[in-house]
Amino acid sequence: MGFSSTLSEVIIVIASVVLASGVSGYVVYTGSLLQSDILQAVETARREMSIQLEIVYATIDSSTSPSHYVVYAKNIGPLSVTDYEHLDLYVGPYREAELYSYNASATPGSGEFTLEDVDGDGVWESGETATLRAYPREEPSGEIFEARLEPFRGIGSTYLFSGP
Numbered sequence: 605m606g607f608s609s610t611l612s613e614v615i616i617v618i619a620s621v622v623l624a625s626g627v628s629g630y631v632v633y634t635g636s637l638l639q640s641d642i643l644q645a646v647e648t649a650r651r652e653m654s655i656q657l658e659i660v661y662a663t664i665d666s667s668t669s670p671s672h673y674v675v676y677a678k679n680i681g682p683l684s685v686t687d688y689e690h691l692d693l694y695v696g697p698y699r700e701a702e703l704y705s706y707n708a709s710a711t712p713g714s715g716e717f718t719l720e721d722v723d724g725d726g727v728w729e730s731g732e733t734a735t736l737r738a739y740p741r742e743e744p745s746g747e748i749f750e751a752r753l754e755p756f757r758g759i760g761s762t763y764l765f766s767g768p
Contacts, residue, residue, distance in 0.1 A: 655758025656681030668712040670743040685728040690756035697746030
C-alpha cells in the first residue's frame with residue numbers, strides 16, 4: 605500500500621505541474637495578445653491625433669453666381685494629408701451649416717468644395733495652408749457664418765465669421 609500511495613502522489617504531482625504549466629502558458633499567451641492589442645490601439649490613436657487641421661480665416665467670395673465660401677486652413681499636425689475625399693467641410697449660416705463633399709472639379713452651385721494646397725503638388729503638407737472653396741447651391745444669406753473642417757480621423761477646427 606505504501607508503494608501505490610507514493611506512485612499516486614507522484615502522478616498527481618506530475619499532473620499538477622503539467623496542468624500548472626499549461627495554465628501559465630495560456631495566461632502568458634493571453635497577456636501578450638492583450639498587450640499587443642493595447643499597443644496597436646495606442647498607436648492608432650496616436651496616429652489619428654497626428655492629423656490636425658486649423659481654420660485660420662474664412663470669407664464669402666461674390667465673384668461667382670451664386671457666391672461661394674473661401675476657407676483658409678493650415679495643417680498644424682506632423683502628418684501630410686493626401687486623401688481629400690475623407691475631409692468633411694461644413695459651411696453656412698451659424699447653426700445651419702451644410703456638408704460639402706470634396707470634388708476636384710466642383711463648380712459654382714454644385715454643393716461641393718475644392719481644395720488647393722499652396723505649392724499645388726496635391727499633398728497638404730505639415731505647416732502648409734490650403735484654400736478650400738465651397739460652392740453652395742443657393743446664394744449665402746445671413747449675418748454670422750460658421751465653417752467646420754473635420755478630417756476622417758484627427759482633430760478638426762471650427763471658425764465663425766461675418767458676412768460681407
